[in-house]
Amino acid sequence: MGFGTLRAFEDEARARLEPAHYDYFAGGAGDELTVRANEAAFARLGLVPRVLRGAAKPETGVTLLGSRAAVPVLVAPTAFHRLAHPEGERATARAAAAAETVMIVSMAATVAVGDVADAAPGADLWFQLYVQPDAAFTETLVRRAEAAGCKALVVTVDSPVMGLRERDLRNGFHDLPEHLCCENMRDGAHGDRVRPIVMSPELSWEDIDRLREMTALPIVLKGVTHPADARLALDHGVSAIMVSNHGGRQLDTVPATIDLLPDIVAAAGGAVPVLLDGGVRRGTDVLKALALGATAVAVGRPVIWGLAADGERGVTRVLGLLRTEVEHALTLCGCASVHELEPGMVRRTC
Numbered sequence: 001m002g003f004g005t006l007r008a009f010e011d012e013a014r015a016r017l018e019p020a021h022y023d024y025f026a027g028g029a030g031d032e033l034t035v036r037a038n039e040a041a042f043a044r045l046g047l048v049p050r051v052l053r054g055a056a057k058p059e060t061g062v063t064l065l066g067s068r069a070a071v072p073v074l075v076a077p078t079a080f081h082r083l084a085h086p087e088g089e090r091a092t093a094r095a096a097a098a099a100e101t102v103m104i105v106s107m108a109a110t111v112a113v114g115d116v117a118d119a120a121p122g123a124d125l126w127f128q129l130y131v132q133p134d135a136a137f138t139e140t141l142v143r144r145a146e147a148a149g150c151k152a153l154v155v156t157v158d159s160p161v162m163g164l165r166e167r168d169l170r171n172g173f174h175d176l177p178e179h180l181c182c183e184n185m186r187d188g189a190h191g192d193r194v195r196p197i198v199m200s201p202e203l204s205w206e207d208i209d210r211l212r213e214m215t216a217l218p219i220v221l222k223g224v225t226h227p228a229d230a231r232l233a234l235d236h237g238v239s240a241i242m243v244s245n246h247g248g249r250q251l252d253t254v255p256a257t258i259d260l261l262p263d264i265v266a267a268a269g270g271a272v273p274v275l276l277d278g279g280v281r282r283g284t285d286v287l288k289a290l291a292l293g294a295t296a297v298a299v300g301r302p303v304i305w306g307l308a309a310d311g312e313r314g315v316t317r318v319l320g321l322l323r324t325e326v327e328h329a330l331t332l333c334g335c336a337s338v339h340e341l342e343p344g345m346v347r348r349t350c
C-alpha cells in the first residue's frame with residue numbers, strides 16, 4: 001500500500017472504518033470551527049529559513065520530564081484504539097517504542113495500561129487521567145499507571161463536561177460495542193465492574209494539589225489555553241503545560257493552539273516545558289510550534305488513521321513520515337538541531 005502522506009492514511013482509514021466510528025475519531029464539537037482552525041492556523045504561518053550555516057544531519061531528539069523522544073512528536077492520548085484495529089493500544093505502543101517516542105495512554109484506552117506496557121517493552125509511556133469524583137478510584141488509576149511504569153501523569157483539564165459532538169449525536173454513537181470497554185476503569189475492589197468515566201465540573205486547583213501529594217510522577221496539565229491558567233499551573237507545581245483544545249472536541253470556537261502558544265510560552269517563562277497538540281500534520285508544523293517555544297508536539301488523529309489503515313505498521317509509518325519531514329525541514333531551515341529554531345523564523349503570511 002502506498003501511504004506516502006498522512007492524507008493517504010486518513011483516506012484509507014475512512015474507507016475501512018464504520019462511518020459512525022470514523023466520525024467519532026474525526027469529528028469535534030459544535031460547528032467544528034476549532035477542528036478546522038487548528039490546521040488552518042498552521043497553514044497561515046510561514047517558515048523563514050536560514051542559509052549557509054554548515055549544518056550536518058540535524059539532531060531531532062529532545063528530553064522531556066526524564067523521557068527521551070527521538071523526534072519531538074509524541075502520541076497524544078486518544079480513546080478507543082480497538083475501535084480502529086483489533087490490537088488497539090498494544091499496536092500503537094509498539095509503534096511508539098519503535099519510533100522512540102512517548103505514547104500518552106488514554107484513561108479511555110480499550111487495553112489496560114499494564115497490558116499496554118507488557119505488549120511494548122521499552123516503550124516510554126505516560127498516562128492521561130480525568131480526575132474522578134471518587135477520590136479513591138482516582139488513586140487506583142494513579143497506582144495502575146505507576147505500576148505499569150508510566151513516567152508522567154497527563155491530567156486533562158479541558159473537559160468539565162463532555163463536548164457536544166454533533167456527528168456522534170446524529171449517528172447515535174455514544175458507547176463502545178459490547179466486546180470492548182475502557183479496561184482501565186475496572187473496579188478491582190468490587191468484582192469486574194467497569195466504571196463509567198465521569199467528567200467533573202467541580203474539579204479545581206485543589207485537586208491538582210492533591211494529585212501532587214498522591215504521586216511522585218511529574219504532572220502535565222493538558223488543555224491549558226489561557227495565560228492566567230499557565231501562571232496558576234506554575235504556582236501549583238506542575239511539571240509541564242500542554243496547550244490543547246482537545247483537537248476541537250470540547251469547547252468549539254477556542255482559537256487554534258498554534259495561535260495560543262506564544263502567550264502560554266511567555267507566561268511559563270521557561271520554568272516548565274510547554275507542549276502543544278492540535279492540527280499537527282506536517283514536519284513543518286512541528287518546526288513552527290518548536291520555533292514558537294514548544295518543547296515538543298503531540299499528534300492525535302494521524303495516529304488513529306495509521307492504526308485503522310494498517311495496525312502497528314500504519315502507526316510506525318505515520319510516525320516515520322513525520323520524522324522524515326522534520327529532519328528534512330530542519331535541514332532546509334539551516335538548523336543542526338531543534339534547539340536552533342527561534343521565533344524569528346516564523347512569519348504570519350495572511
Ligand SMILES: Cc1cc2nc3c(=O)[nH]c(=O)nc-3n(C[C@H](O)[C@H](O)[C@H](O)COP(=O)(O)O)c2cc1C
Nearest residue numbers: 025076077078079106156246247278279299300301
Ligand atoms: C478520537 C479522539 C479521542 C480522544 N480521546 C482523548 C482522551 O481520552 N483523553 C484526552 O485527554 N484527550 C483525548 N483526545 C484529544 C487528544 O489528546 C488531542 O488533544 C487531539 O487529538 C489533538 O489534535 P489532533 O487530533 O488534531 O492531533 C482525543 C482526540 C481524539 C481525536
Ligand SMILES: O=C(O)C(=O)c1ccccc1
Nearest residue numbers: 079080108159197246249
Ligand atoms: O473522545 C474524547 O475526546 C475523549 O476525550 C473521551 C473521554 C472519555 C471517554 C472517551 C473519550
